[in-house]
Amino acid sequence: MEVPADWWDEEADKSLLIGVFKHGYEKYNTMRADPALCFLEQVGRPDEKAIAAEQRGTDNFGDIGDR
Template sequence: MKGFIWDLITPTEDGQTRELQNHLGLSAPVPRGRKGKKVKTQTSSFDIQKAEWLRKYNPEQLLQDEGYKKHIKHHCNKVLLRVRMLYYLKQEVIGSECQKVFDGVDASDIDVSVPEPDHSEVPAEWWDFDADKSLLIGVFKHGYEKYNTIRADPALCFLE
């Protein structure tokens, strides 16, 4: 997880965002709780000694409020997992259709790669492929747990 986040936030020489390579995606388990199993980590191209931008924007200097630091430490794994999942939602599911999502194109006109369900129970009788597709697009567009906003989006299937 640490290697993934460092690679995600480290700017390239020309200041552009980088295309992440050699990350296992969501197939690599994320330890949960305090005693999660150690997972073999991936090597990162990030070298903390060479990070000029990190010295300029040192988190220890920027985050002076102890209450906020405690809050971040308490919730950081959940936030980092969400960042990682949003990255893979963009890369593996939404792909090149990203701009269409933000332009408000109807979900039925967006070609995304929706994974097949594992024979799970559907949350409602009416739930189908379009609902899965709309939920993935809605989470990418509006964020996690923004269910009312996702439900009210006219580009998704939930208003029907």
């Protein structure tokens, strides 16, 4: 199995699962900024503009009930 980065380990797998549950799908910058997850220590804090843009993004599941 190929890992996404040289530092990726079981802790990163765990943090990814927790981060998706806590912050939502594809909220990678928000997960990177979360001190409870391993990404802040491993790759550093993302740019504030990237976090803000991600937070303004649309919710891909919010309109399911409208169909």
